[in-house]
Amino acid sequence: MSDLLNIYIQALDSANSGIIITDNTQRDNPIIYCNKAFEKITGYSHDQIIGHNCRFLQAQDRSQDERFLIKSCIEQGKDCRVEIRNYKKNGKLFWNELYISPVKNEKGEITNFIGVQNDITDRKKSEHELREEKSSIEKKILERTKELVESEAFLSSIIQTVRESLLVLDTNYIVLSANNHFLNSFKVSKEETVGKLLFELGNHQWNIETLKELLTKILPTNNPVIDYEVEHVFPHIGKKVMLLNAYRIEFEGQYKDRILIAIEDITEKKETDRRKDDFLSIASHELKTPLTTIKGLIQILQRMVPPDSSDKFENTLDKVAMYVDRLNDLISDLLDTSKIQSGNIELHKEEFDIDSAIAETIDNLSLAAPNHTITLNGKTGVAIMGDELQISQVLNNLISNAIKYSPGSDKVDVYISKVGNFVKVSVRDYGMGISAQDKSKIFERFFRVRDIQKKFPGLGIGLYISHEIIANHNGTLWVESEIGEGSTFSFTLPILNK
Template sequence: MDNNNLGLYLKALDSANSGIIITDNSLPDNPIIYCNKAFEKITGYSHKEIIGHNCRFLQMKDRNQPERAILKKHIEEGTESRVEIRNYKKNGDLFWNELYISPVKNENGKITNFIGVQNDITDRKKAEQDLREEKASVEKKVDERTRELQENEAFLSSIIQTVRESLLVLDPDFRVISVNSYFLKTFKVTEEETVGKVLYELGNHQWDIEALREMLIKILPTNNPVIDFEVDHDFPYIGRKLMLLNAYRIEFDGQYKDNILLAIEDITDKRDIDRRKDDFLSIASHELKTPLTTIKTLVQLLERRLDKGIDEKFKSTLHKVSVNIERLNNLINELLDTSKIHSGNIEINRQPFDINKLIHETVDNSLYNVSSSHRIEIKGKTNAIVEGDEIKISQVLNNIVSNAVKYSPGADKIEILLGNVGNFVKISVKDFGVGIDYDDKSKIFERFFRVKDVQQKFSGLGIGLYVSQEIIKMHGGTIWVESELGSGSVFSFTLPILKNEEK
């Protein structure tokens, strides 16, 4: 097929209303290697967030659907299938997917790919559900009673007053209808000075803030809330405050229709504490780096001057010292990287390099002494040339493999899987260890986050994966984990391909 025809076919697929994907059955876990624009629109994920994943990621935590078993059976048998399955968009919204899958075979009859076509049938499902709900008089009474409670002013006011966060209810003209005591206390005003007044006129116009006006004007025309909007302002009497604002349009019927709920969180002290913590990390890391470098040099000098007659126990002890110095050095480097990332000062030295060669060299040169009880197996290959920082990408692989070894003490191997998925190279590290709970997977890449169940069993600060995620982001890729408790974990990341070398 010539390039003109291929381009025409791809344009045709992109113009389709149905979501279309193609998976590569020859690669481990049958990953997605192509998706059209409709698939991105239906799921809410971008192209680079889709490529390399197995289709199951759309079910999120909803893994017990019988349709999954049906799909698995047909894929194993290499036959066509049609199911209606619950999927979830990137923002967590449920949508019903009418999914068709069909195998693609080569001239030898071997299945090389699967084509999936999906249609969002949420509206049809909702209509079916609405018909059932109309027949359920009890549910209707509950809905009516719930609406009455929501419209009850005393009920709403009690919620506002008990929240330890500044809350205001505004009418469509931004006039204050209700305010809680926490707001009055924080900004040193009275209820008489606040209720009934336009927000911008409060306290001699101290709330007439351009950023606040811009935020509120965007709310009423849409149903979208404003989340975590930062406002930095110098207030009379209380000084400069950094505030986090969240605004929601109230969609109740009746007297509260089109009102705005405005939540204000004072994060001045929190941000200052974070800044001081980052400063401490940076200073402490630099101060530790200098004596550690000296110690490392001296230990290396001792190792080079060891005579053949030296006691083996002394040699073993010196080797353990060297290994732990290197471990401490890596930890300090991660702390420095964390500080640089948070301050936006981390540097990426971009050069084209052979990713396949880098993976093998990292395993041979850096990971050979990670564990004497685990063997590291590399499966698959890629001839991809990637543009980026070799040292940083090697650091990512080191972090992931070291974690795989740490959290699989009862296993004896770690697998590294390589392959091309569309315009990306995909690297996966598979362990056979303790696994990760679903609720923790969304937090696993946060700075200093550690799973509670393993904190006592395994050492660490919870920064390696945070640093790894930021490095991969800077390279235009994505990183994610697939895991279940007791079934091990697969950490994967993708990097854009600069070009492919013919070998």
């Protein structure tokens, strides 16, 4: 039977169509299997797909009628065929021809759904071009736009106006144009640059292996290179840290195929960030020592409270202890942030029972927040290889945030389930929700939503630390949220294979 199963899996992985299987018995119908073609079509890796609901491929494009048709068919257990707009990991739109079919057990209950998808972007593009040709007005606009794009003067004016180093190359990586910002930044002349092979510029100082790999391996696949960091020592200007963006642009006519490279010099920014990190690390360490002493002295005072002392005296002492603990937690978070930035965060990986760890963390938080009901749903019965203390720290942070940012609600739901070879943990609150714009930055260091900054104290490092901890455990952390409808933070962790 196992040999036959392996054959089936090999057959699915060799298929040209993207294939997924979801578990309808679990909350939110998560993906538990995907084949290689699905990874290739979407740009996501297997680990980034497992545990998600299929709707994550629509990103913020959620008003499509096809989404409601899919939802209706799943609820009714019917077959479904739709053509829907999806988005790759890099944000690029692709049209998906999707077939969905339910799988039933002996009792007639739907246990799974099978989804088969094909990228029909080229077909949609052809249909669109055909419609364009039928419209004379749109055709004139296209012709005018084409003339404008093909104008060398127009292209040159754009390149010279942008306050960033820009290069235009042909398909053989010969420099066709370089703006003044590039020439001034890298101390070269136009004669030394235009008409030369990029990798031979400045006596081969641009013969950078990572840059060559980007241009020769990634760009030919029509995938853009976005915010790729390159560090290089140039003979005349010294060490530079650059942020590269490269695009392969296809035109008709004279400028048939071009490569546009934008280069941002972030050397000073990197150095400034390094100094900030050094200061953060030193300051946190220096604050930790006296604070530990203060905490110890307060504990001594609490044990030496005179029998005839007033309630106000004891309450004041307790408040001082509470605020010292808060300050201690804040400094600990700053130290964790510093360790993450320097790559010195330590993982003490051991085998542990994830169900017990989750339950224990929730029990402790329930005692600390008696006015809120924290409900645990599900169990996995599996073990994890990781740092139990750090995973508990992540869950503690997510639940604490759920309580903190839901002032009008007194409940938090925690879900744990097994999805494929991963454990999925979700924390759902019923609070204010997060906008689409803020969701893209929510895990950045020191980022805080503007409205939240005014109402709630904090530095915005808890989610950053949590994201890095989960990443160091080979898992993923993400959020699904709508303004006014609360948020659900979820993370996956690989199951220990014995």
